[in-house]
Amino acid sequence: MKEHFLKNQTYGQAIRSGFEYLLENHKNVFAFGQGLWSPWYVGNSMTELEKQFGKERVIDSPVSELACTGAAIGASLCGYRPIVIHPRMDFMLLAMDQIINQAAKWRSMLGGQVSPAVTIRGIINRGGEQGAQHSQSLHSLFAHIPGLRVVMPSTVQDARDLLISSVLCDDPVVYIDDRWLYEREETLFFYDEHAIKTLSHQGPVLRREGTDITLVGAGFSAYQCELIAEELIKNHILSDVIDLRVINPLDVNLVQKSVKKTGRLCVIDGSWKNCGLAGEVISAVLEKIPLHHLKNNPLRITLPEAPAPCSRALEQNYYSDVKKMTLKIREKMGNVHAVTPV
């Protein structure tokens, strides 16, 4: 009997399976962007798709972020479902007008009569002494914009399934994946388009249940939350871990419910603090729940307010790790006593 899952699939492979599924089952899907025929540009997330589906549907592009993004939007208005790939989010900035003034606005601005059903994939690729212009996690910037759906998969399953949901969605979607997750390995279940909710019904999920603290993140940060939860258990602190998955529109109901229970909230975000995702989650929670539920001030763990340095001496400290974050949480969250020691 045929198995319904594949064991030991990586996040990178799962993205590739998403593309494979889409290109195979939806003739109006095509992929467009820099590095698609390159053996290294987008990691192993699109390897040899052009050989499988042809160079007419998996198109490597000139160094023209603005025109490529605009062209994908144009094709999406005419019946196609293009996926534009920006091998680094930093390069996506050259396409801002098309993403923010055009894709995000056309539906509402033109009376709901058009659907820019484009998916814009931006890859977070940081570390490795790459410096300030090759490191940025700019998800909050896009999540600020009404009209753009922004998704950040953290699990292997989501890497594939959210890509598929994004492409099948009639709205413009910014799909953000993270090179630091590409080696994450899990079992990948086969995809059933009819069983899966559409993107508009997708939102945060509880990855782990606890009683003492609510840890919230998206993308790689959600993965870190899971790892931090494992560390905290050693100190008999049990965490609710919430993976946001979709950061625009942002549904904070699950987080609110969780914080009412735990009384403690920590949001991890791999980007900057000011006007960012972590602050948004915290304020949305504080707006809604009675403050007496809180046992501590909420905490956000974000990047230092500085561009990424190149020097390895500084880079080491620039990106926090699970150990340091765990310590910080224990320090700031006061005397969390264990409810049920394990």
Next chain:
Amino acid sequence: MHPQNISQGLGELVDPLKFNHPLNLCGLTREKTFSLLKNMLTIRIIEEKISHLIVRGVVKTPCHLGTGQEAIAVGISENLTKHDYAFGTHRSHSHYLAMGGGVYELIAEVLGKKEGASKGMGGSMHLYGGEVGFMGSVPIVGATIPIAVGAAMAAKMDNNQAIAVCFFGDGAAEEGVLHESLNLASAYNLPVLFVCENNLYSSHLDINLRQPCDRVARFAQAHCIEAVTIDGNDVVGVRDASLNLIKKMRSECRPGFIEAVTYRWCGHVGPDENIDVGVRRSKSELDAWKQRDPIKRLRQAMMLEESLTESSYLQLVDNINGMVDEAIIKAEKAPYPKNEALYDLVYEA
């Protein structure tokens, strides 16, 4: 080049089996040719040694090597003064060094050290040498092109005949910003020299897969900017072409465009040869281009003319090797920036 040819392709300029003969030295003095040779060799040797540091795992920051392309920066900087402004790209070791940037500072930067060209904050892709007119290099493709136009605006306002130069690759011609910049420079008569190092590749992709014509200078013509397309592996030719153009630019205050056809010996990033990228780039093409080596062609010409002997050449190589090794030893021992730099450098003090 006749202007009417500009919209045609590069033709034989991309043929590595052509233009591989010893250079025509055009009556340059021995002193001049020797200094051109020395400057190119210094860049070559430094990048080779950086390659070794990458292979040893000592250098981790991405390094885009310009081995094979040295003649362009060296030939053009011959005609620049420290009042001029130069801007670079992700592949700018040659530009920084040719402008007079320090060898030690480059190596220290690549190692992320405090005494580096950008205080260790930038690494290979972000270099600064303000004292020698090197105003910055960055890896966002095309980003320094309008910035150089702005430097030319400043130079024009200063009215001191200075010019701005921006180096960029053929890939940058695919970004809209080049076209806006050419238009501005031309409409406002700004003394900016656009230098396209056309090495026929952008990352893994051949120019023929990205543009309908491989001659990038066609864009200059469309914006009424005087352009020349030349063999970028002929340092004397680059020097002469830029000498003439820059002279006119200074006196008439207007832009110019040089397209220098060349080839990078290494892959897009790091010392790997990238002959596996499945397009025109192959071992045999690479080997042919290595015969069109700008350094070898100058050396041979000097030897034919008897202004250089085998032993004086080897002596020169030895001297440069020693100088670079010394810089590497010093840089490896040098301190890293302090952690406060992360915060202190973001805004003015």
